[in-house]
Amino acid sequence: xxxxxxxxxxxxxxxxxxxxxxxxxxxxxxxxxxxxxxxxxxxxxxxxxxxxxxxxxxxxxxxxxxxxxxxxxxxxxxxxxxxxxxxxxxxxxxxxxxxxxxxxxxxxxxxxxxxxxxxxxxxxxxxxxxxxxxxxxxxxxxxxxxxxxxxxxxxxxxxxxxxxxxxxxxxxxxxxxxxxx
Amino acid sequence: xxxxxxxxxxxxxxxxxxxxxxxxxxxxxxxxxxxxxxxxxxxxxxxxxxxxxxxxxxxxxxxxxxxxxxxxxxxxxxxxxxxxxxxxxxxxxxxxxxxxxxxxxxxxxxxxxxxxxxxxxxxxxxxxxxxxxxxxxxxxxxxxxxxxxxxxxxxxxxxxxxxxxxxxxxxxxxxxxxxxxxxxxxxxxxxxxxxxxxxxxxxxxxxxxxxxxxxxxxxxxxxxxxxxxxxxxxxxxxxxxxxxxxxxxxxxxxxxxxxxxxxxxxxxxxxxxxxxxxxxxxxxxxxxxxxxxxxxxxxxxxxxxxxxxxxxxxxxxxxxxxxxxxxxxxxxxxxxxxxxxxxxxxxxxxxxxxxxxxxxxxxxxxxxxxxxxxxxxxxxxxxxxxxxxxxxxx
Numbered sequence: 001x002x003x004x005x006x007x008x009x010x011x012x013x014x015x016x017x018x019x020x021x022x023x024x025x026x027x028x029x030x031x032x033x034x035x036x037x038x039x040x041x042x043x044x045x046x047x048x049x050x051x052x053x054x055x056x057x058x059x060x061x062x063x064x065x066x067x068x069x070x071x072x073x074x075x076x077x078x079x080x081x082x083x084x085x086x087x088x089x090x091x092x093x094x095x096x097x098x099x100x101x102x103x104x105x106x107x108x109x110x111x112x113x114x115x116x117x118x119x120x121x122x123x124x125x126x127x128x129x130x131x132x133x134x135x136x137x138x139x140x141x142x143x144x145x146x147x148x149x150x151x152x153x154x155x156x157x158x159x160x161x162x163x164x165x166x167x168x169x170x171x172x173x174x175x176x177x178x179x180x181x
Numbered sequence: 182x183x184x185x186x187x188x189x190x191x192x193x194x195x196x197x198x199x200x201x202x203x204x205x206x207x208x209x210x211x212x213x214x215x216x217x218x219x220x221x222x223x224x225x226x227x228x229x230x231x232x233x234x235x236x237x238x239x240x241x242x243x244x245x246x247x248x249x250x251x252x253x254x255x256x257x258x259x260x261x262x263x264x265x266x267x268x269x270x271x272x273x274x275x276x277x278x279x280x281x282x283x284x285x286x287x288x289x290x291x292x293x294x295x296x297x298x299x300x301x302x303x304x305x306x307x308x309x310x311x312x313x314x315x316x317x318x319x320x321x322x323x324x325x326x327x328x329x330x331x332x333x334x335x336x337x338x339x340x341x342x343x344x345x346x347x348x349x350x351x352x353x354x355x356x357x358x359x360x361x362x363x364x365x366x367x368x369x370x371x372x373x374x375x376x377x378x379x380x381x382x383x384x385x386x387x388x389x390x391x392x393x394x395x396x397x398x399x400x401x402x403x404x405x406x407x408x409x410x411x412x413x414x415x416x417x418x419x420x421x422x423x424x425x426x427x428x429x430x431x432x433x434x435x436x437x438x439x440x441x442x443x444x445x446x447x448x449x450x451x452x453x454x455x456x457x458x459x460x461x462x463x464x465x466x467x468x469x470x471x472x473x474x475x476x477x478x479x480x481x482x483x484x485x486x487x488x489x490x491x492x493x494x495x496x497x498x499x500x501x502x503x504x505x506x507x508x509x510x511x512x513x514x515x516x517x518x519x520x521x522x523x524x525x526x527x528x529x530x531x532x533x534x535x536x537x538x539x540x541x542x543x544x545x546x547x548x549x550x551x552x553x554x555x556x557x558x559x560x561x562x563x564x565x566x567x568x569x570x571x572x573x574x575x
Contacts (some may be wrong), residue, residue: 043575045573045575046573055491059490059491065488090451091452091453098447098450098451099447099451101443101447102447
């Protein structure tokens with residue numbers, strides 16, 4: 001392994017369209033690559049399956065958020081209304097769960113939404129100010145008309161020369177090495 | 182049962198229609214026996230069964246209106262099922278006739294002497310009287326029939342002579358149609374179900390019935406499509422992606438139902454006004470308490486937990502179970518709305534509850550099947566048909 005390979009972030013390959021990007025992603029997945037990503041200006045149908053992506057764990061985080069919101073909401077109201085500051089309201093029992101349902105419901109939704117937003121950010125490792133791919137001048141096209149695959153050097157299958165030739169075989173029109181930093 | 186794959190038409194009809202007709206006729210005959218045995222019990226059983234099937238048929242109208250209004254493409258392959266449901270309205274109108282003779286057995290407000298002795302009923306008499314009740318009921322059916330017939334006719338015209346105007350026409354009709362649907366469903370629920378206890382009132386009652394209606398029609402469409410699937414019909418057309426979407430709607434409206442049902446309960450519980458709370462008090466007496474609890478858990482908790490995950494909605498066995506379960510619990514819900522007015526002290530199941538279901542269900546499904554098999558099973562010239570067949574959930 002050369003010093004250059006160790007210092008590089010990985011490879012960025014440009015493709016001419018959505019169809020060839022999809023095919024290349026499938027081929028990379030079949031070749032056993034794990035740490036690669038596809039970049040296009042719009043979602044491509046079937047890309048998740050082609051890349052071999054697993055179902056996101058986000059749903060479980062949302063569920064956890066929802067449950068903690070529900071439990072927290074009910075406990076908070078039980079403690080404040082029946083224990084800490086008992087106050088009889090319109091002759092109803094101190095712990096009247098019916099009255100606590102709206103707040104419990106709202107907190108369930110709020111915490112589930114927190115789970116969704118912050119869980120998504122955490123899973124995507126966001127926010128971050130800089131990403132190595134921005135070192136490439138071409139990468140800006142990914143939000144316009146460019147179709148890219150980036151392969152990280154950290155992938156066990158990665159070998160700069162071999163990966164380069166594989167990407168070229170798959171129809172990459174332009175390949176560049178992305179530097180770290 | 183067989184279907185021609187080119188024209189989407191049923192070529193071998195099978196015995197479904199005949200079985201349903203036989204069930205309907207048998208049910209009607211037994212209902213006549215029931216009427217002479219205990220007319221009060223008969224009418225309450227019949228009203229429960231009638232309203233159950235009415236929500237499925239009227240739900241077909243709602244599904245169609247919603248499909249056109251939102252310009253949905255995923256549901257094109259399913260559209261003929263709800264469309265044919267709404268085209269079944271004439272059968273439902275005929276099946277309503279027995280109820281017109283049962284007003285005295287069903288509705289306390291229809292007795293002149295009861296109204297004279299009751300200040301509240303006397304105040305309500307300008308609205309709640311037999312004559313106006315019948316006029317309103319006829320009005321509802323006329324509105325539903327005209328709406329359903331126009332939408333159905335345009336849809337069939339699209340099958341035979343497609344033009345680009347039809348989609349827009351159906352869409353334009355659906356906006357005022359939805360408004361009329363909302364108003365008529367609300368008032369029909371007030372008249373037929375809420376006025377069983379004429380002292381009681383709840384402004385959200387129409388929305389409550391509406392939420393059950395949507396659940397009923399989604400369950401019915403799911404089950405019917407799955408039934409066709411077991412016969413190998415439309416297997417490649419209605420795919421797991423469509424069941425997934427039906428599952429999402431079923432889940433969403435389960436939450437909506439719970440929201441509405443709780444809102445109704447919550448406000449009445451909080452205000453604690455005797456004339457309002459009495460309705461829930463009736464439903465908490467004796468064994469009615471267990472029916473109430475069954476509805477809370479069976480109508481909300483169970484479907485919520487089962488349908489929450491993605492895998493469940495894409496599992497056709499789970500969807501079959503949920504379709505059956507939701508229709509069952511929808512019937513329990515209506516039983517719970519109607520029967521505490523007759524059996525105050527607890528649940529009292531009668532054989533007429535089942536024969537009424539057989540009568541109304543058999544005739545409805547027979548007529549539904551007749552109309553369905555007379556046309557293509559999917560709107561074959563809808564411009565969005567191909568998009569619907571290829572539809573995929575992201």
